[in-house]
């Protein structure tokens with residue numbers, strides 16, 4: 001792009017606070033498990049907007065659109081293959097309506113849920129095309145960037161990044177989900193993930209994952225491997241535990257989450273948010289920590 005993106009400009013000015021979980025918030029609002037959350041962009045837009053608004057009130061600088069599982073490959077499992085364009089565009093538009101022109105909106109995508117060759121039957125070209133189609137639909141809603149998150153397979157990550165580049169000029173961010181021991185479910189470690197930086201990314205990092213400590217170790221390793229890269233961290237609010245009420249909750253409360261977020265900033269993260277199990281209270285605690293962080297508004301970026 002000829003001119004600097006809004007994302008790049010804001011990153012040069014301060015730490016950016018991302019939002020928290022969407023899926024678990026919508027389930028609390030009545031979304032049935034098994035229903036693609038993106039359907040609510042059309043059928044219950046006020047519920048999606050309410051989650052966005054709550055994260056903005058908590059201090060988020062950027063909203064991630066409710067489009068996480070909306071490639072054709074995912075939607076066709078629910079008989080919604082013809083809704084790729086509509087559900088993705090609506091998701092970005094809902095986030096933009098809340099964020100306004102000043103705060104950022106990321107279109108969101110993740111693993112297709114199908115295994116790429118040689119582990120499965122999905123070819124690299126088919127995956128890349130599916131991501132390009134979703135990226136084009138997201139771009140129609142006017143996002144500031146595309147976030148590819150909770151990735152596990154480096155090859156699929158590469159297909160996603162290339163697909164977005166095929167379809168748009170938007171900045172692309174890619175984060176992987178690391179399990180215990182600092183490897184993804186598909187066995188990729190930070191060294192393999194770091195190779196994707198060469199594909200043309202605005203930021204790279206870790207989201208979701210096993211727990212805060214293990215995700216922090218990965219971010220520290222990415223900093224060592226990629227000293228020049230902009231890093232993003234969006235960890236889960238700890239690990240899921242089954243409560244006595246039969247519901248799953250996550251074991252890190254907002255205040256400890258905010259305190260721990262400083263360690264991600266120390267490791268070099270410039271975009272910090274939270275993933276599964278997080279709430280607006282978690283984001284409020286993270287935002288307070290980020291605003292108080294020495295380099296948060298300074299010029300020593």
Ligand SMILES: [Zn+2]
Nearest residue numbers: 208236275276
């Ligand atoms: Zn997560």
